[in-house]
Amino acid sequence: MTGPRAPRPAAPSEAAAAWLVAGREIASKLRSKAFLISTAILFALALAGIVIGSLAAQNQSxxxxxxxxxxxxxxxxxxxxxxxxxxxxxxxxxxxxxxxxxxxxxxxxxxxxxxxxxxxxxxxxxxxxxxxxxxxxxxxLNPDQTDEALRFLVAIGFGIVFLTAASLFGSTIAQSVVEEKQTRVVEILISAIRARTLLAGKVIGNTVLAMAQILVLAAISVIGLSVIGQTQLLGTLGVPILWFAVFFLFGFVLLAALFAATAAMVSRQEDIGSTTFPLTLLIMAPYFLVAFFNDNPVVLATMSYVPFSAPVGMPMRLFLGEAQWWEPLVSLAILIATCVGAILVGARIYQNSLLRMGARVRLGEALRG
CATH class of the missing domain: 3.40.190 (D-Maltodextrin-Binding Protein; domain 2)
Structure with a gap:
């Protein structure tokens, strides 16, 4: 007679499963040479921009x-x-x-x-x-609030960092979702964990990587400005940079959940662009608005309370000294509430579309289930 069977190991909790998926996402990106090279280039360009800008200013004739x-x-x-x-x-x-x-x-x-x-x-x-x-x-003798050229450079800086990081990791999430559908790996994953847990892991993993990039860029800015002796500018930018990191965290979670949800509605890599195009426009809009209207207080004030543009608009207003102390808190509360709503809607679309192959799933069908 054979002895009693060994008990099956207990299934991981949802939190543990989500962190396993997040670790898989992070490890996958860190093994990618393309990701590492592009990240190194981004950091090098940021440092070069600070140094060259300083040298150019010093050499003005x-x-x-x-x-x-x-x-x-x-x-x-x-x-x-x-x-x-x-x-x-x-x-x-x-x-x-x-x-x-x-x-x-x-x-x-x-x-x-x-x-x-x-x-x-x-x-x-x-x-x-x-x-x-x-x-x-x-x-x-007739002071302005900020130097026009400096205001433009800071606006472009916030806009480019938000656009680059959100686009890079948003597209990464979308491609990962569709790749798992194409290879049927998702069917194995769903048999072990819930769809919402899989979604949470993807969002957490890519958010960790995106925030790591933001923090390194912030460190490069601080070190670079300190080395070239721009301590006064550094003191002015310190608080806006910190708020930018906080707003970016919740703004990216919002966008990441929507990128994963919209990507789950298609089954081919070629179709990703058609479903994520509206999100791409939402990411691009803050960059162009802050670039062209950085001297318009009405536009900046509106941007600072719209969830998709608040990560750029509010830090910019803080840098210009146009925001009251309570405004970032109110804007952040609005962003967090919108983030929770986007996660709930995104999870529903993701769960109802993930196992459907073939033709693109319509939004109404994905919401109804």
Whole structure:
């Protein structure tokens, strides 16, 4: 007689199963040479952009400045400055107001450790400020909230990072879902775990990778700005970068659930684009809006409360100083509520479409089941 059979191992809990799927997703991406190379290129471009931008600003030629006699010996020698010497501060301010020079360097014994102050009209030339190891004291006669070029660069930075990360990992999730349907692997997976658990694992795994990229990019920005001596800019960008990471986390979870759900509605890689196209537009819209309307407070305010654009709009408003302290909290609450709704809807579509092969599943059918 044979002895009693060994008891079957207990099935993993849903949380454990989801983390197993997430680990599989992460390991699969980390083994992909294409992913590793593209990530390394992205990091290199980010660092190069910071360094080149700084060097370009430092090497700007033709910056017209007025210098008072008591500050002439304190101005660093640089071929990119067109210096006009004036007798006193009043004469320097007159040239600045008339537009004859972009800024003036005037003697100021109280402005330690420099001994001078830079006077400008609405914004000080970035190239002039970068000539100094530390940013000297600046006085603006007609101050704007932020430098126009700097505002544009920060807007483009937030927009490109969101667009790149969301597009890359969103398409990765979609391709993974369809590949598992084509190879029938999904039928084996569903026999062991629930469809919603499989969806959760995919979302968690790709969210971990996406957030890792965002955090590394943030670290590169912090280190790069520190190395080139842009501590003042770093202090201005610190809080918006942190909020960008928080908003991106929930915004990406929202998009990831929808990418997986829409991909489950098709059975061929060639059909992915037709179902995920609306999501692609939602990802691209914040980039173009913030690029073209970064100086429009109405557009930025609207973006900061729309869930799909809040990860770009709200950090941008925080950088510009246009958002009240409570606005990021309200916007984040709206984003989280929308994220929960998207997960519930996405899980229903995913579960009702995952095992259907052949023709594309219509949205109404996927929702009804």
């Amino acid at each position: 033709g910056t017209a400045v007025a210098v008072t006699l008591d500050a002439a010996s304190l101005v660093p020698a640089n071929d990119g400055l067109e210096i006009t010497q004036v007798a006193d501060r009043a004469a320097a301010e007159t040239l600045v107001t008339d537009g004859a020079v972009e800024a003036a360097i005037v003697g100021d014994p109280s402005a330690t450790p420099f001994g001078f102050t830079i006077v400008a009209d609405s914004s000080a030339p970035t190239g002039l400020l970068l000539l100094f190891a530390q940013v000297p004291q600046v006085e603006l």
